[in-house]
Amino acid sequence: MKFLDQAKIYIRSGDGGAGCASFRREKFIEYGGPNGGDGGRGGDIIIKGVSNLNTLIDFRYQQHFKAERGQNGMGKNRSGKNGEDLIIKVPVGTQLLADDKKTVIADINEEGQTIVLAKGGNGGFGNAHFKSSVNQSPRRANSGLEGQEMWIWLQLKLIADVGLVGLPNAGKSTFLHAISRARPKIADYPFTTLYPQLGVVYLADHEFILADLPGLIEGAHEGAGLGTRFLNHVERCQVLCHLIDGSQEDVAGAYKIIRHELKSYGANLVDKPEVIGLNKIDLLTEEERKKKCKALEKASGHQVFPISAGLGQDLNPLLYALLHYVRKEKEY
Numbered sequence: 001m002k003f004l005d006q007a008k009i010y011i012r013s014g015d016g017g018a019g020c021a022s023f024r025r026e027k028f029i030e031y032g033g034p035n036g037g038d039g040g041r042g043g044d045i046i047i048k049g050v051s052n053l054n055t056l057i058d059f060r061y062q063q064h065f066k067a068e069r070g071q072n073g074m075g076k077n078r079s080g081k082n083g084e085d086l087i088i089k090v091p092v093g094t095q096l097l098a099d100d101k102k103t104v105i106a107d108i109n110e111e112g113q114t115i116v117l118a119k120g121g122n123g124g125f126g127n128a129h130f131k132s133s134v135n136q137s138p139r140r141a142n143s144g145l146e147g148q149e150m151w152i153w154l155q156l157k158l159i160a161d162v163g164l165v166g167l168p169n170a171g172k173s174t175f176l177h178a179i180s181r182a183r184p185k186i187a188d189y190p191f192t193t194l195y196p197q198l199g200v201v202y203l204a205d206h207e208f209i210l211a212d213l214p215g216l217i218e219g220a221h222e223g224a225g226l227g228t229r230f231l232n233h234v235e236r237c238q239v240l241c242h243l244i245d246g247s248q249e250d251v252a253g254a255y256k257i258i259r260h261e262l263k264s265y266g267a268n269l270v271d272k273p274e275v276i277g278l279n280k281i282d283l284l285t286e287e288e289r290k291k292k293c294k295a296l297e298k299a300s301g302h303q304v305f306p307i308s309a310g311l312g313q314d315l316n317p318l319l320y321a322l323l324h325y326v327r328k329e330k331e332y
Contacts (some may be wrong), residue, residue, distance in 0.1 A: 014042025016144025017070035040070030042084035042120030121145035
């Protein structure tokens with residue numbers, strides 16, 4: 001299934017049905033009086049969060065959503081039928097934005113959460129509603145009110161406990177493959193990952209969700225490479241897992257590039273807890289490994305976990321460090 005995390009849709013709630021102007025006419029009944037029924041109410045547009053979706057791809061093929069209008073009132077005091085509500089299902093983690101793409105209307109972050117985004121129009125009154133002691137044969141009836149319409153943006157922010165970041169070719173997809181049942185595309189060239197991948201990590205009696213994001217490059221906040229297109233998915237994460245390619249010369253410089261891009265993006269990403277992994281240690285000598293770990297620790301101020309995702313070597317210490325932060329944030 002193709003990943004899509006943004007979509008623009010048009011919604012319109014149902015119009016209210018018109019009231020009816022009619023009079024009772026029966027044989028041998030001289031003064032029948034008004035008996036026009038009220039119109040039915042238009043259907044609402046309802047947004048509902050569901051857990052069995054993880055992309056907005058369905059909204060690429062349908063962008064217009066209209067609820068059913070109310071039925072017109074009828075004679076013999078028969079009210080029109082209310083229009084059916086239209087329920088639009090979206091993945092949990094979807095934000096609803098106004099047409100300006102900045103104003104947040106709602107945030108769907110729980111399964112089963114619903115919000116009435118556009119209320120249907122009320123039905124009009126029939127002439128029986130206007131009958132009174134001074135006006136016993138009213139000939140007026142109201143039209144139903146129009147429904148609400150608007151364009152909105154849907155923006156999906158994946159709900160994951162851990163966000164996996166790093167430069168292209170840092171081995172993030174290989175790492176995700178090694179620690180979960182996710183099967184992302186793996187190749188020996190940059191930008192293999194073109195959209196976020198999710199994996200569930202089972203560790204001891206615990207589990208957490210990890211999101212692998214497409215690689216960032218220098219200048220990503222200005223649109224270079226894939227830019228910061230997918231960094232919004234990290235905003236909900238409790239901790240960042242920063243992977244560094246140990247086979248490159250300047251590992252400290254690679255670390256600083258990603259930190260600069262996170263800072264330039266904003267949303268307090270640089271303030272999130274961070275666990276650093278030096279990947280591809282199977283390609284290094286013992287002396288090179290120690291030297292690069294020391295350089296990374298000096299640049300980051302954090303402990304560095306040397307690992308080999310390709311060989312599945314020394315992964316547990318890094319995973320337990322991630323689990324520590326995930327549990328700590330959830331308890332808090």
